[in-house]
Amino acid sequence: MSDTVMARALLGRDEQTVRVDLGARSYDIRIGRGLLETAGAEIAAVLPGARLAVIADETVAGLHLDAFAESLKAAGLDHTAITVPAGESTKCFSQFERLCDEVLAARLERGDAIVALGGGVVGDLTGFVASAVRRGMAFIQVPTTLLAQVDSSVGGKTGINSRHGKNLIGAFHQPALVLADTAVLDTLPVRDFRAGYAEVAKYGLLGDADFFTWLEDNWQAVFAGGSERDEAVARSCRAKAEVVAADELESGRRALLNLGHTFGHALESAVSYETERLVHGEGVSIGMMLA
Ligand code: GLY
DSSP states (O other): OOHHHHHHHHHTOOOEEEEEOOGGGOEEEEEETTGGGGHHHHHHHHSTTOOEEEEEEHHHIIIIIHHHHHHHHHTTOOEEEEEEOSSGGGSSHHHHHHHHHHHHHTTOOBTBEEEEEESHHHHHHHHHHHHHGGGOOEEEEEEOSHHIIIIITSSOEEEEEETTEEEEEEEEOOOSEEEEEGGGGGGSOHHHHHHHHHHHHHHHHTTOHHHHHHHHHHHHHHHHOSHHHHHHHHHHHHHHHHHHHHOTTOSSGGGGGGTTHHHHHHHHHHTTTOTTTOOHHHHHHHHHHHO
């Protein structure tokens, strides 16, 4: 354990760890406020000596890349930062091709790793790049939206959109580590927080009535931040980790996690994925009501 991680443990900062149990491909989801500051030490503990390509969209890079880069430097990890435009249209072939080229140009080898710093778009695109470059590289998710922290960063679904529909080209490629810093959600617009909350409520609807009741009692505190927010993220991740461990490749039970998503994707398609009109979590929220 590094000095920084040890110091945090001694100071009693309450992070939670959820294990995704997938045999040799098992990994931890670390959840807590301020994890970005110690991300370097956390990554170095899992992938010692790896060089990193860090992929972020322009908005997230402006908000969080400096702090993240600082923690990598403190842990002695070299990195190359690559930015992409914000928005769903970035999940496309041309960005996929560009990122593969940039990762190779940075001379990353197998044994190095690619980091997604951002929301679902960056996580899905980056994971797909990691699944393809050199026939598969290690991949770390640092989700910065509620939706990514409770859903898209966990479970290894990666991909891009096709003219035939959303997420139709991709691969299952599990991350080696997920670092969910719940403090970064403080800068998330409330509309996006609410959209991510739809996925949190989904876990309550999928057979955890206690969690649903707890959310009904605590949603304001979850929105406000603090320990209830961490608890909601951790309970959601535990629910997802359990389903993914039982059915990684979605041959049965994992399809439950798509509750509301068929309607949701149709609604997103009907507005041509224009996020000013509808974001994914809003589509899921309306879709769950329709379902
Ligand atoms: N978002 C649904 C799943 O990961 O299976």
